Amino acid sequence: MAKQEKFSVVYEGQVHVIDSYLINNELIYKVHFPYKRQPLLIVRSVDPGTGRAWSALQDNREEEVERFGKLIDEQIEGQDS
Numbered sequence: 001m002a003k004q005e006k007f008s009v010v011y012e013g014q015v016h017v018i019d020s021y022l023i024n025n026e027l028i029y030k031v032h033f034p035y036k037r038q039p040l041l042i043v044r045s046v047d048p049g050t051g052r053a054w055s056a057l058q059d060n061r062e063e064e065v066e067r068f069g070k071l072i073d074e075q076i077e078g079q080d081s
Contacts, residue, residue: 009071031068
């Protein structure tokens with residue numbers, strides 16, 4: 001497991017630190033919450049119908065996956081500009 005980068009995003013007025021890790025050629029993002037909550041582990045995959053999609057490595061966190069996936073996409077796109 002190789003740690004790739006660390007950045008932060010603001011969501012609902014709170015700063016969330018995000019680490020990325022390269023595991024078995026898969027880039028996994030770990031979202032840390034500023035309060036006592038388990039980190040969220042998400043990965044971006046390719047959906048043949050819609051293009052990119054985000055999925056969680058934990059159950060029942062789809063809403064958070066969607067929100068933080070978009071924030072990560074914005075961060076990555078901002079770095080490319």
